[in-house]
Amino acid sequence: MIDKEALMEALKNVYDPELGLNVVDLGLIYGIEQQDGTVQVDMTMTTPGCPLHESMLQGVGDALSIFAGVKRVEVRLVWEPLWTPDRISAEGRQALGWAA
Amino acid sequence: MTPPTVVITSPGSPPQAPAMPAAGPLLSGLTTSRAASVSLPLRYMVTGLLFAVFAFGLATAYAQSFVDDVFLTPHLLAATHLAALGWLTMIAMGALYQFVPVVLDVPIFSERLGKAQFYLYLAGVLGLAYEMGSGRLQTVAWPAGLLVLAIGMFLYNMVRTLARVERWPLTGWFILAALTSLGLVVTAGFVLAVNLILGFVPLSQLAFVEAHAHLAALGWLGLLAVGVSYKLTPMFALSHPFNEWRLGRAIFVLLTTGVVGVFVSLLLRLGPVALLACWLVVGAGVGLYAWDYATMLRVRRRRPIDLTQQHNVAGVAGLVLTTLLGLALVLTPAEAAGHSRLQLAYAVMALAGWLGLTTLGQLYKIVPFLVWTHRFAPRMGKEKVPLLKDLFPQRLATAGFVGLLAGLVVAELGVLTGFLPVVQTGFALATAGTAIAATNLIRVVFR
Ligand code: HEM
Numbered sequence: 001m002i003d004k005e006a007l008m009e010a011l012k013n014v015y016d017p018e019l020g021l022n023v024v025d026l027g028l029i030y031g032i033e034q035q036d037g038t039v040q041v042d043m044t045m046t047t048p049g050c051p052l053h054e055s056m057l058q059g060v061g062d063a064l065s066i067f068a069g070v071k072r073v074e075v076r077l078v079w080e081p082l083w084t085p086d087r088i089s090a091e092g093r094q095a096l097g098w099a100a
Numbered sequence: 101m102t103p104p105t106v107v108i109t110s111p112g113s114p115p116q117a118p119a120m121p122a123a124g125p126l127l128s129g130l131t132t133s134r135a136a137s138v139s140l141p142l143r144y145m146v147t148g149l150l151f152a153v154f155a156f157g158l159a160t161a162y163a164q165s166f167v168d169d170v171f172l173t174p175h176l177l178a179a180t181h182l183a184a185l186g187w188l189t190m191i192a193m194g195a196l197y198q199f200v201p202v203v204l205d206v207p208i209f210s211e212r213l214g215k216a217q218f219y220l221y222l223a224g225v226l227g228l229a230y231e232m233g234s235g236r237l238q239t240v241a242w243p244a245g246l247l248v249l250a251i252g253m254f255l256y257n258m259v260r261t262l263a264r265v266e267r268w269p270l271t272g273w274f275i276l277a278a279l280t281s282l283g284l285v286v287t288a289g290f291v292l293a294v295n296l297i298l299g300f301v302p303l304s305q306l307a308f309v310e311a312h313a314h315l316a317a318l319g320w321l322g323l324l325a326v327g328v329s330y331k332l333t334p335m336f337a338l339s340h341p342f343n344e345w346r347l348g349r350a351i352f353v354l355l356t357t358g359v360v361g362v363f364v365s366l367l368l369r370l371g372p373v374a375l376l377a378c379w380l381v382v383g384a385g386v387g388l389y390a391w392d393y394a395t396m397l398r399v400r401r402r403r404p405i406d407l408t409q410q411h412n413v414a415g416v417a418g419l420v421l422t423t424l425l426g427l428a429l430v431l432t433p434a435e436a437a438g439h440s441r442l443q444l445a446y447a448v449m450a451l452a453g454w455l456g457l458t459t460l461g462q463l464y465k466i467v468p469f470l471v472w473t474h475r476f477a478p479r480m481g482k483e484k485v486p487l488l489k490d491l492f493p494q495r496l497a498t499a500g501f502v503g504l505l506a507g508l509v510v511a512e513l514g515v516l517t518g519f520l521p522v523v524q525t526g527f528a529l530a531t532a533g534t535a536i537a538a539t540n541l542i543r544v545v546f547r
Contacts, residue, residue, distance in 0.1 A: 014481045017472050017488045018336060018465075019402065037104075047335050051135065051202040051469065055477035061106030063481030070104045077110040085340045085401040096338070097403025 002067050007032055007039065010066060014059035016052060021095055023060060027087025030078060037071035039064050044083045053077070135201050136208045138474045142545055143218055144194025145467055149538035151186030151225070152456070155179055156534050158233075159511075160527035166448075166511075167518045169440045172309065178233030180313075183451050185247070186225045188321050189282075191459050193221070193254055195328070195466060196275070200261055203331055204272050209260035213253055221250035237296045244293035251286040255279060270348045274327020277356050281319030288312040303367065311367035317450050318382070319359040322419075325458045326355065326389055329412065332462065333393065337400035337409065347392045354385030376430050379423075386423045390416055406489070407497055411461025414505055418453030425449055445515045452530070453508050460504070460537050467541045468492065491547075492540045500540065503533030 008024055015022040023029055023043065030042040041060055045053055057075050064073045088096070159166070162175035197214055201207055208214060227243025258279055265272060292308055295301045301308060330344050361378030364370065393416050397409070405413065425446040432439050468491040476485040511526025513519075 010481075013484075015487075017476070017480075017485070018469070019338075020487045020489070046338070050335060051473070055473055055480060057108045058106070059477070059481035061108060061481070065104045065106060066482075072104055073106045075106065075108045077108070085338050088401070093401075096401060098401045 001034055002039075002069065004032060006067070007064060010063045011041075011060060014056060014063050016046070016056065018052070019096065021088070021092050023056060025089040025092035025095070027089065027092070028056075028083065029060075037069055038074060039067075039070055039072070040074040040076065042076050042078050044078055046083055048079070136197050136211055136214070138470045140208075140211050140214050141194040141198035142467070142470055143215075144190050144197070145463060146542055146545060147218075147222065148187050148191035148194065148459075149463070149534075149541055151182055151190060152460070152534045153531060153538050155182035155187055156452075156507075156527055156531035158182060160524060160531050163514075163520060163524040163527055166444055166515050166523050166527075167520050169518070171306075171440065171443070174233050174235040178229045180447070180451070181225070181232060182229045183456070184316060184321070186229065188451070188455050188459055190221070190225070191463065192321060192324055195462065196258065196324075198466060198470065199328065199331075200258070200275065203269070204262070204265045204275075205267075206261055206264045209257050213257050217250050217253040217257070220246060220253070224250050240296060241290070241293040244290045248286055248290045251282065255283050269331070270344045270352065271327045271331045273352055274323050274330070277352070278320050278322075278324035278327065281315050281323065281359065285312060285316040285320050288315065304369065307367055307369050311363050313447070314366060315359065315363050317455065318355075318362065321455045323355060323359070325415075325455060326351070328462065329393065329458070332465065333396045333409075333412065336402070336406075336465065337397060338402045339396045339400045342396055342399055347388050351385050351389045351392065354381055354388065358382030358385055372430060379426055379430050383423050383427065386419055390420055407494065407501065408461045408465045410498075410501060411457050411464065415454055415456075415458035415461060418449055418455075418457055418508075422446065422450045422454050441516055441518055445512055448508070448512060448515060453512070457504070457508075460501075460534075463541055464492075464497065464537075468544050471544050491544050496536060497540050500533045500536030503536065504530050505533070507531070507533055 008029070011024050011029060012022040016026060019026070026046065028043050028045065030044060031040075032042075033040045041064065043057070043060060045056070057077060061073045061075050064070060085098070088098070158175065159179045162179065165173050165175040165179075197208060197211075224243050224246035227246060228240065231237075231240045231243055262272075262276065262279075268276075288308070289312060291301065292305070292312060295305065295308070330348060333339065334342050334344070358378055358381035361381060362375070365375040365378050393412075397405075397413075425442065429439070429442050429446055432442065465488070468488040471491065472486075472488055479485050507526050507529030509526070511523055511530060514522030514524075514526050
């Protein structure tokens with residue numbers, strides 16, 4: 001088992017190039033599970049029809065591939081529950097200049 | 101050691117009635133695998149940027165035409181069509197090739213057709229501008245015919261593409277209405293050109309020209325700009341909560357009905373009352389849209405107003421001013437002193453102040469994005485890759501924007517007062533501003 005914090009840390013290298021925020025701080029990662037060398041990630045996107053989907057999903061897969069012992073990474077794109085900006089972390093909000 | 105396998109799946113279907121941000125289309129499977137290859141939209145965008153500089157350059161060189169109080173003169177016609185077709189329509193077509201697959205979740209029917217169409221269209225625009233600019237109205241029909249063919253290919257490609265769309269967000273309806281207008285515009289343009297030789301249309305050529313120009317600017321380019329902003333603005337600004345249908349439906353109905361009404365009233369010379377009524381319908385649509393646009397910005401979660409948004413805010417202001425100038429035009433009798441100046445100021449405001457600024461603003465997002473996905477996305481997660489805004493110098497881009505904006509204000513004042521040096525200065529500034537934007541963006545593509 002790889003430390004979950006380490007996985008999350010690796011995911012911070014994947015970001016939305018427009019907002020300049022990583023997928024973790026954006027609140028797009030809904031869950032990470034591990035079993036027998038397979039890492040499964042559930043993630044969402046800020047909006048359906050966002051042209052960045054493919055890059056971000058692939059980026060997440062690649063970011064987790066760096067760990068020794070990982071044989072397979074499964075990235076699932078889910079839409080439940082629907083993402084809202086309220087999922088953005090405190091750091092993320094600060095970076096966006098979102099005071100509220 | 102073999103690298104791990106990466107599998108990407110999309111089990112659930114995306115939301116039916118999206119609550120956030122604007123309604124998107126819904127994906128099944130992976131959306132962006134539907135996107136067109138980057139070279140298709142980029143060729144239109146790069147060429148369109150060069151035409152923008154060309155159009156403003158021509159307007160500067162022949163600024164005299166903007167104070168002469170005469171219409172349909174060779175250089176005015178050439179500058180108008182270089183701007184409308186070479187710059188704005190060129191970029192609009194490229195943007196649709198990029199935008200339709202991702203927003204409406206359908207692949208482009210034929211990318212090869214799209215690439216072939218580009219060359220025909222380019223030849224048509226250059227030919228039309230040349231024949232118009234050299235005053236050879238008898239032969240304008242040839243390049244006009246070429247444009248019918250090229251735009252016909254574009255529309256065929258779009259119709260075949262859109263036929264597969266399953267769910268229609270608001271933006272989709274606007275795109276559909278805009279494409280319908282484009283089909284009518286090019287037909288009207290061709291009939292106009294043939295009519296210059298044969299004179300077979302039992303309507304005043306001037307009435308026909310005015311109807312044609314309004315359908316083009318308001319129906320084709322205008323509806324497209326409004327529709328696209330409903331997708332892009334909430335997406336980039338993270339507007340929440342924002343429901344595109346709340347006012348969007350009424351805005352769509354008002355603007356489309358208004359365009360049809362203005363077209364018919366101008367074409368058939370139905371008189372000032374009918375025209376005024378139709379213009380008020382357009383005005384109501386514009387007013388509501390400006391309000392809704394302000395709402396998108398008010399509820400945004402991303403504080404800074406970036407370069408694209410600055411262009412758009414100026415563009416929406418340009419739209420409101422265009423509508424007011426149009427109202428002033430309807431209310432002044434055609435014989436009144438200053439009527440023709442008002443008309444020119446109105447046309448410049450619509451094409452450059454509203455549509456031009458809006459188009460450039462969107463390009464500052466789309467071009468870096470296309471280049472980024474192509475060049476940097478494959479490396480994300482493995483190494484540090486730049487953000488979109490790192491792909492071009494922000495300060496220079498702002499300088500270009502300010503130059504263009506200041507240039508347009510000055511040119512407008514010059515046209516309204518009929519003062520040649522002011523018109524020249526304004527257009528020269530606008531040329532410089534556009535040249536900066538073009539250089540900036542083209543360097544992103546070729547860097
Ligand atoms: C977005 C697209 C277009 C816009 C905004 C536009 C706008 C205009 C405007 C404003 C005029 C009057 C110019 C003046 O007063 O000096 C005009 C005239 C004309 N347009 Fe267009 N146009 C567009 C597309 C086309 C196309 C595609 C064609 C040809 C296929 C075309 C053919 C003509 C012709 C032949 C005239 C002049 C008629 C005459 O001299 O009597 N236009 N257009």
